[in-house]
């Protein structure tokens with residue numbers, strides 16, 4: 001029978017299925033960070049258990065790590081809870097082991113969803129889990145990847161398996177060519193605008209079509225990263241030459257004969273031409289304009305050419321209430337053109353948009369505009385996703401471009417994506433952010449987040465308000 005890519009990876013990893021569909025799934029790669037692992041390791045310790053397959057574990061510290069003051073070492077971590085989580089990860093990995101560990105301040109440290117692919121820890125056809133919802137990112141490699149809870153982290157550490165139920169298959173096809181200046185971020189925001197944050201609930205989404213194929217691996221990661229914001233636990237892109245090229249030579253990628261065997265298998269990792277999907281959604285890439293969120297959910301998104309919507313025009317009372325609440329929180333009036341919204345801060349970073357291509361796109365806009373960060377923008381910060389991204393960007397002189405324009409160039413980590421470290425919005429502050437969540441308080445209590453692409457964020461920093469990137473790119 002014809003199978004989807006999801007069916008193929010699932011079949012390859014199912015150990016056992018109960019009558020009600022509950023299955024035991026074998027896990028190939030377990031990514032670990034400091035926030036969701038302490039209790040899991042403590043559980044192992046109390047039960048006197050070891051990690052089942054140490055070689056499957058790859059760990060790093062990312063959420064709590066500071067983006068300044070590294071010369072102070074661990075003493076530079078001001079918040080005691082943050083420090084404790086980071087130190088606890090160090091000691092847990094020392095005790096339980098890992099295939100690779102990139103601790104705080106090591107060269108390859110970074111956001112777990114950036115360092116996984118970067119180090120070849122994420123490979124096509126794998127099952128990849130992490131105690132983190134944006135694990136969907138790794139689906140860009142044709143891997144079945146999704147977030148798990150802390151008790152599941154312990155379960156996977158102890159048994160190398162996960163209890164799971166198979167999701168349904170959704171195909172999102174994006175055909176055609178994006179307008180100038182539009183990016184993977186605009187594609188995925190437009191998708192979420194169309195299907196809603198619950199649109200993908202119960203599904204694994206395969207992203208396909210010529211516009212997805214045309215994306216770099218970085219772009220595909222951006223799209224899969226936000227599958228979770230569209231309600232799906234996992235997103236997937238079929239393996240092609242770009243996937244294989246990206247993986248080649250990475251530290252944890254196979255070599256020699258094993259590489260050849262792996263490539264032969266990876267080439268089968270696409271949906272069969274006659275595979276049947278439960279739901280199919282289609283988008284025309286040429287109609288996707290630069291996107292800006294105006295509310296407190298990623299589905300509250302519009303083209304930059306639009307205006308803040310009017311709740312009075314919404315017939316559904318639940319939606320109307322949500323809109324009213326969002327506009328009050330965001331301090332916005334219906335009818336205000338999105339391009340007239342001024343921002344106080346700009347954050348370029350997060351597992352959605354902190355890879356080298358994102359850095360390049362943002363720097364290119366800054367260079368092209370040739371001006372400084374606008375006066376009304378108190379802080380514009382660029383936070384590379386990993387030490388390696390930072391190093392590469394610096395080799396290319398991108399940090400100089402940012403600094404010369406008045407941006408801060410920081411150390412890698414999650415940073416102001418969720419404000420677990422010292423980087424945050426003050427109440428009422430408005431931010432153009434390349435991250436993935438605009439929930440109330442996400443970037444600091446009372447902070448107001450507008451999700452955009454790196455190019456749009458860079459342009460907003462220079463102009464002080466949102467601009468249609470097509471007029472610049």
Ligand SMILES: CC(C)[C@H](C(=O)O)[C@@H](O)C(=O)O
Pocket residue numbers: 035036063131132133134147418
């Ligand atoms: C801290 C972690 C559990 C959380 C997640 O699962 O996504 C975080 O990464 C986030 O983005 O909100």
Ligand code: SF4
Pocket residue numbers: 062063111112113132134350351352413414417418435436
């Ligand atoms: S960058 Fe943001 S979304 Fe990604 S893992 Fe860190 S906190 Fe979560």
